[in-house]
């Protein structure tokens with residue numbers, strides 16, 4: 001099985017979010033970048049297929065040179081090789097089109113991604129990619145088993161879960177449950193050393209066309225101070241929620 | 249030209265998010281000087297949507313479409329877009345909506361903006377405001393394609409009654425074959441889901457252990473709320489993963505969010521910030537949650553929550 005794991009290079013979850021150039025660009029000054037948390041679940045599941053079923057793993061990202069440390073981290077965790085498509089994409093469709101090209105040329109039969117990236121929260125790249133290459137697709141995946149060409153997949157639905165079966169090739173957009181939090185791996189010294197020698201190829205983009213652009217960014221409005229209710233007078237909270245906030 | 253809205257049903261009944269999407273769609277149609285069409289698949293009562301501004305309901309009744317299949321649905325939406333010459337497609341943020349929307353966008357060559365929280369600020373160019381950076385920011389997104397897909401964030405526009413003289417038209421799209429099949433659906437019934445809830449009651453590590461969730465559930469039950477939890481609580485196995493909310497869990501956009509024994513870490517707040525009113529109950533007055541909350545009680549949850557339950561019970565009896 002040839003697995004492609006899509007890695008998004010995103011600000012660490014503790015990052016303060018600021019904008020620059022008149023609120024038209026994300027300010028990455030002082031921001032630490034990491035593998036998108038949802039993609040870590042995907043990569044970890046891919047490692048299981050590698051170790052138990054002999055799969056090979058290619059990690060791919062669409063981004064400029066600054067994303068390479070993140071790709072190297074995926075290699076250190078255990079991907080066999082990596083691809084960077086050399087462009088700073090403007091929207092999800094552009095990313096999906098570049099990934100579709102990689103999928104077609106590499107004839108991967110399983111593509112594992114996270115269900116969204118925590119920067120732009122688009123939640124669109126995996127589904128668009130699947131539609132572009134005409135692979136089966138499951139979103140919000142919380143379980144994946146593969147026997148030969150047959151996959152059994154669970155996905156989260158509102159208030160429950162659904163079990164699906166599908167043939168490969170397949171695109172999966174994963175989240176926690178695909179593997180557990182405790183299964184996530186931190187690269188060890190040996191992995192980091194080996195990662196330096198693993199192939200990382202750089203491809204040029206096929207297109208620069210986008211369907212959407214960012215006109216501007218905004219920060220959420222600052223909120224007023226918290227009203228403290230005394231433990232001696234909890235009825236006041238009920239009163240405030242009913243009469244002031246009007247939510248009960 | 250038209251604005252097409254995808255309706256979501258559960259056992260034939262429209263979900264609340266469909267009323268919101270229809271209300272929103274009606275507003276967008278007015279801005280564009282066009283009309284609304286709702287695509288309803290196996291809905292029991294299509295005319296219910298007239299109340300929210302559905303001028304036409306495309307009513308599909310087909311046994312083979314009983315269970316949602318994203319690939320099949322994406323294709324049917326495409327057929328509806330072509331038939332109605334739709335310019336805008338509006339899809340809610342339900343699990344099925346999020347699943348199908350990007351596939352639809354590719355099928356119909358549309359630009360797609362997800363997590364949209366407001367009506368377009370301009371129609372030429374077409375600009376919508378969407379949540380980004382896990383609600384730590386907003387992105388005003390310009391969609392440049394002729395046909396556009398909008399993913400509407402939950403509880404962002406509201407359900408607005410706008411009665412119109414609607415019509416229902418039977419629609420029999422062709423159903424494509426797929427090699428992806430639904431084998432089983434496990435639906436928990438009787439509980440409110442985080443996605444649908446107006447009120448969410450959430451517990452953190454301050455509650456010490458899973459055996460202490462009885463009072464959280466009781467509080468939720470009185471309020472008709474869904475229960476949720478912080479990430480460590482689900483990682484420790486105290487509560488199911490489906491209850492994990494925050495930046496790497498489910499987003500919460502309820503009217504009221506009550507956090508009990510949750511410190512208010514940046515990753516937690518990121519996911520629940522779009523809730524309209526936030527209440528925190530925490531022993532530590534310095535807990536960061538107090539900076540994000542509207543109302544707070546500095547106190548021990550094991551004393552405060554039972555008292556709050558009591559007061560709410562009194563409130564309920566007096567308000568019926």
Ligand SMILES: Cc1cc2nc3c(=O)[nH]c(=O)nc-3n(C[C@H](O)[C@H](O)[C@H](O)COP(=O)(O)OP(=O)(O)OC[C@H]3O[C@@H](n4cnc5c(N)ncnc54)[C@H](O)[C@@H]3O)c2cc1C
Pocket residue numbers: 013037451452453454455477478479480481492493494495496497508509510511512513514515516519529530531532535547548549550
């Ligand atoms: C990559 C990454 C992603 C993350 N994503 C998420 C996410 O999506 N969601 C999330 O929630 N977290 C997330 N986290 C974890 C986050 O950083 C915090 O660790 C977590 O939110 C803390 O959970 P907590 O508030 O339940 O526990 P704690 O931080 O341990 O807080 C417990 C609180 O309970 C209070 N308390 C103790 N006893 C009582 C009592 N008797 N009565 C009342 N209050 C009491 C304490 O004062 C304290 O404030 C993420 C972390 C990382 C690194």
